[in-house]
Structure formats: C-alpha cells, structure tokens
Amino acid sequence: MTGHDTWFPEAPDGHEWVNPAKADCPHCPCHTVRVCEQKAWHRSIPRHEGCPCEAAAIAADTPPATRTVTIAVAGVTREVTAEAPTVGIGAGLLRTERVFRATGAHLTAEAIVAMVLSPATDRTPDELVAVDELGKRWTIRLTAFHGGDQVAITGWHDA
Ligand SMILES: [Zn+2]
Numbered sequence: 001m002t003g004h005d006t007w008f009p010e011a012p013d014g015h016e017w018v019n020p021a022k023a024d025c026p027h028c029p030c031h032t033v034r035v036c037e038q039k040a041w042h043r044s045i046p047r048h049e050g051c052p053c054e055a056a057a058i059a060a061d062t063p064p065a066t067r068t069v070t071i072a073v074a075g076v077t078r079e080v081t082a083e084a085p086t087v088g089i090g091a092g093l094l095r096t097e098r099v100f101r102a103t104g105a106h107l108t109a110e111a112i113v114a115m116v117l118s119p120a121t122d123r124t125p126d127e128l129v130a131v132d133e134l135g136k137r138w139t140i141r142l143t144a145f146h147g148g149d150q151v152a153i154t155g156w157h158d159a
C-alpha cells in the first residue's frame with residue numbers, strides 16, 4: 001500500500017488487475033471500494049465525472065437544516081427535532097420526526113405521524129404557537145395526512 005488510491009484501467013490485452021484490496025465498489029462502475037469508502041474520489045486517477053457515489057456524498061453533505069422546536073400538544077410540552085428544508089417541497093416549513101399519535105376515520109388503529117409547522121402570524125392563537133431555538137414562532141398543526149387521508153393529532157406517541 002502506498003497510501004494513495006489509484007484507479008487502474010483494464011489493460012488492452014485483457015489482463016485484469018487482480019487484487020482483493022482493489023475490489024470494485026458495488027455502487028458505481030468507476031471506483032474501487034476503498035476509493036468510495038474513503039471518499040477519495042479527488043485522488044482517483046483518471047478523474048471520473050458523474051460517479052453516483054460521489055454525487056450521493058455531495059448531496060448528503062448538504063442536508064436540510066434542522067431546528068429544535070418546543071411544541072405543546074395535549075398539555076405536554078416537549079422539544080423535538082424538525083427538518084427545515086430551504087428548497088423544494090416543504091421549503092419554509094418545519095417537519096418534525098414521527099412522534100405524534102393521530103386518529104382518523106379511515107384508520108382502525110392510531111397512526112404515528114410527523115407534524116408540519118408553518119410560520120406563525122399575529123393571528124395564531126397562543127396555544128398553537130411553537131418556538132424554535134432561534135426564537136422563531138411556528139404554528140402547531142393538529143391535522144396531518146396519513147394513509148391518504150386527514151388525521152387528527154391527539155398527543156405524543158410515547159406519552
Ligand atoms: Zn462507488
């Protein structure tokens with residue numbers, strides 16, 4: 001081992017580089033397992049554009065921001081982690097983890113759902129205001145969608 005990951009093309013005569021340490025990455029056609037596990041694509045020679053492993057790593061490096069938001073539901077106040085996407089569907093909203101119990105006319109049992117919070121306004125009733133760690137006010141929504149229909153959040157999942 002030289003400490004450098006290099007990419008070896010197959011030789012034109014059909015000779016293959018056989019080395020157990022150079023096993024192909026199962027997720028892309030262009031690199032060895034070592035290159036992808038160590039995220040060493042920039043050291044790979046020749047450079048491969050469009051590697052799906054590298055693209056996935058770049059996407060994972062820029063996750064949606066998260067907030068810690070204090071929410072009161074059914075008389076119990078908790079802090080939960082919520083995603084705050086900045087682009088795409090849900091941009092400008094908060095989406096909590098699935099920590100709420102909910103019931104719906106179409107359900108035979110309680111569902112476990114996430115809550116989507118929208119920015120609070122001056123007209124948001126105090127009991128429906130949640131606050132994140134930055135002091136931003138959000139509107140608690142006690143309805144959610146589950147199983148293709150609306151459900152009513154009734155409390156905390158493990159309360
Ligand atoms: Zn790979």
Ligand SMILES: [Zn+2]
Pocket residue numbers: 025028029030031036048051052053054
């Ligand atoms: Zn690759």
